[in-house]
Amino acid sequence: MDTFRKLSLIGEHEASLWIEDGMTVAIGTPHPMGLIRQIIKRRVKNLTIVDGGICLDLLIAAGCVKRSVTYYGGGGFGIPVLPMFRQAVERGAMTVFECDEGTIMTGLRAAAQSLPFLPWRGGLGTSLPDVNPEFKTFSDPLSGQTLLAVPPIKPDIALLHADAADEFGNVQHIGGAGWLDPAFFRAADRTIVQVERIIPNERIRAEPEATTFARVDAVVRAPYGAHPFFSRGHYVRDEDHIKNYLNASAKAAAGDRAALDRYLDHYCYEPNDLGDYLERVGIKRLISLYEF
């Protein structure tokens, strides 16, 4: 019998081995890019990606995705639709579990509560139940109202990025555990959280009410690990880097993959680990991304 409490702290290579072909993987915001790049480097296939923002496009570009659970596949104002996402769907290379924020939230909640469905109202009268046969309208046995039945959305694994954790998997955020992350944590079988810094367990105990996720399955130390995206309390988005990627993605969708393949080689396949990647980005760029 172990006489010590189990440690959750593991390395990025070991963590990436948890993601296997065909899994359903939820990607949090801020995006855990260190782990995403390891998935790409290992050429994991046939993933179902839940959310993911712009890194959904990167995973599609690298050939990792067969399906996505998507309420938004755009890149913000000026990028109406992510280029590789658009191309892959239009070509039939991947399928979409069509939903909106309310229905994805409801599906994640159904999974967290081990229910076969939860009712929801948003989506009534729309094409949602037509284009996504997993949604069904039904008559509420109590009131007789017509409602939408939303099936559980159950990730095999949630990959998240946060400010800090101790070596036992107690996670704390700056600026809140936001967006869908709390729902992913509750719905997924297992959760890996990348953190900017590891802090001593005594610090967690000094302020336990600040703990956002207790006892996640694995913690990976990843300073600047959300680059080129933001990490709350640490750095903002690297707009030039993201623009460079999206331009390469748009060119690839128009038929010329050269720039996209160069991007994947330079930033995903060639670096061995996060340290290699950050060296390629460069310290000057990284320290320019301060929040205030």
Place this chain on the structure above:
Amino acid sequence: MDTSYSPFEIMSVVLARELTNDDTVLVGTAMPMAEAAQRLAGLTHAPNMEIVNSPIRMNVSHLKQFPMPAYFGDRRPMRWAESYWDKGHRFDDVRAWKRYVFFIGGIQVDRFGNTNLIGIGSNYNKLKFRGPGSVGTTTISAHVGRYYIVLNSHNERTFVERCDFISTFGWGEGGADARKCVGLPGGGPKLCVTPLCVMDFDEETKHMRLVSVHPGVTEAEVQAKTSFPVLRKGPVPTTAPPSEEELRVLRTRIDMAGQLRPTA
């Protein structure tokens, strides 16, 4: 001061004038005109207005400047937040949304204000154009007190006879009880604002109709760029252009980077 203005600036001003002191105004992603409108109203005639930008809730009446967000998910507006709600919490207070005002975009809109962000094509499994997806619009539009359809462009490809897919139910096949019949409690779309004009919905039929055309735009131009018949309540006035004060606040306290003046 240069009092000429861009289509996005007049749209922002039209939307800001719609917002009142008692509104709670919710804006999602990739909607710069709505972002500008809530700021303009909050800094001028609606000091009590609540601003909700995804998870961040704030009142901004005391601010000298309230800049447009640099990107979606930007934490920096948190410095003005009075509360922060993750998505779980946000979708728990649906009952309170009858006080909310919301804005939606679309790649297609029909005469009854149904809109489409899913895609274009007759077969969902073989889309000619894959859209961005519904974001939060499907659920939020179902419940909010009123919402505005805000479109970046006005042409026949956007203003269609029938949406290929409906991601947001406006007034269905028409009629004042259309939403009630489907089971949607919210108040539905109030106006549709485009770079050319402002439209509302007939009280009885809920068919879209012209309210005003922006300066320099003719009714004939609006009809030529709209696939369904454009109805009128009566004579169609010109949209009141942005005042010098509205433009000054917009440019010096909100849109310092010129997001609303893409050609400048």
